[in-house]
Amino acid sequence: MQYGKPHLTLDEQMAQLAARGLRIDDSPSARRVLETVGYYRFSAYAYPFRQPLAVGVVPETSVQFRADTFVEGAAFGWAQQLWGFDRALRLLILDAVETVEIALRAKVSFHLGHRDAFGHLSRASLDPAKCDRPDAEHPGSSSYDVWRDRFVQHQERAVSEDFIRHYVEKYDARLPVWVATEVMELGQLVRLFGFMTDGDQSLVSKDMAGVSGAVFARWLKVINYVRNLCAHHARLWNRRLTYKLGRIPENAPGLLHLNAIPNSRERIYAVCAVVCFLTDAIRAEDAWGRRLAALIDRFPGSLPVAPETDMGFPDGWRPLPLWSR
Template identity: 40%
Template sequence: MVAYTKPHLTHEQQLGQLVGRGLGCSDEPAAIELLKTVGYYRLSAYIYPFRELIPDNLNVGRSAPYRTDRIRDGITFDHIESLWRFDRKLRLVCLDAIETVEIGLRSRLAYVLGLRDRLGHVRRESLDADACARPIDPSGALRYRNAFEQWLAKYETLEHGARSEDYVVHHKQKYDGPLPIWIAVEFFDFGALSRLFALLTRQDQNSIARDVGVHSGVLLAAWLRDMNYIRNLCAHHARLWNRQPTYKPRKFNPAQVGPSLGHAGQLEPRHKIYVHLAVLAYLVRALDPRQNWPLTLRTLVKKFPDIPSVSPVKDMGFPLEWSDLPLWTMRST
């Protein structure tokens, strides 16, 4: 371990360091204001792709190429700011779509599960036995022995946090016993939605999935896990545009979805953001056909900033001629 000895730098010194490393800057006051607003370390993530690579022979054995501090010629502070602003808009647009998916799937989950058991979310016998029994922590360090116990703990935390909500107070004043699923879903976050969906019986999963144009509940469960990760990135203002998500989206047979999403089933690369965005667009259309969200995203991505050596195709995994695909051109009904 090496001791951390880097000194604190003023905003002027931060800019001077970036310029000294090769970043062009035509408006120093504006650049300093952005450093104050966004922060040096955060902007560094947008500068990183433009740092020069060390020679190939020094990268042997590394999982990813190592970069020097030197920034490639021709890259300016304006480029970095435009990339940061694009990424910010991308996160906000994605959050809008994720809201549609979250609310729509909450409603469908409550309807399907509640049809069999209004308390199915807290009754293990109404869920999938194998999924509920899945071990969480073989070491025993956690207090949850299985996925169902972990879910109950999550649910109880959410219910406690919602105890002062008017609809919860009204129900508890009038009725005895646990909240039915159609009330409980109102305080679910996306993680809770994803976790409970994973515990549903295969029959219930498939029923919900078919209602949104997916012929596999297992596939939809994987998408919800992935989408929860994307949602957290967006909600916590993390870099998204060239992110390599923790979860690669599951490959699928085009026959499992509608024709507009079929192209993404086996598409490579899968370690970039495009497939996640395509799935999001598909689900938004299925859940609310009146929305034109895919066209909104298409418009945003087509305005990707003009910066040397980066692009949606190269860095986000968009296929060539992507903007002509039906997924991104169909208008709402």
């Protein structure tokens, strides 16, 4: 299998694609894409247009489903359009994640801070059983100890900020939780939520989502995973998710349709639905769902792929209350 190695010139990369059956109608534009996006990243968007493996051909890996050659009529512009759509999707999801993340910082700091101003640094203010769970990557250490060590390191790197230096000097190198949450990465914040007592989790999740703390904790893990994909500019539009949402509870009626869609919770539609549900609860005036629907309407309609077949969007999704309000 040929990959288009870095030592190949742009002309050689284009010739390789053309030899495999990918039509290039605009050579200057194709050159700019390969130069600024890169052959390997571009190949991920061209992959859906390759020929399926012929019957009887043994795949080289467990995830190889297509041959090197492209289907008849496949064009460079098809993959270029998918790349542009995916970029817009990532930016829109990051916009929604910002809304969720800022609200989560406020709610965690309020409810945990009401218990203890330094509750994030005290097992007694968290759930001891959750804190004591073994850390999968650090045998012999608890999840909370690993989290706290990383948070302290992160705080030390942030000490150049004046407001951090003020609190470090005033509180003997300890930040109260309402300041600490402002310097945490989303992953650190989600893990802190996971250490909170069931009662405190429920207070936060009631304010933000109206579901149980356990359900909300799972949603947050998935949102953080997708946020990281977006932040690292990874392909998102047709990805099968490593972290999946659980079954939707009855007290989230706007999302119950996910339970009826086979394999829906491993596709990006499910994440879009959940972040729409949350942004509606936090900042309905953002109309995030309408903006997503407008983006999906701009999905390149001439391509042999579609949101319904490749992103998990169910047939007839537009009139659902989640998207039509």
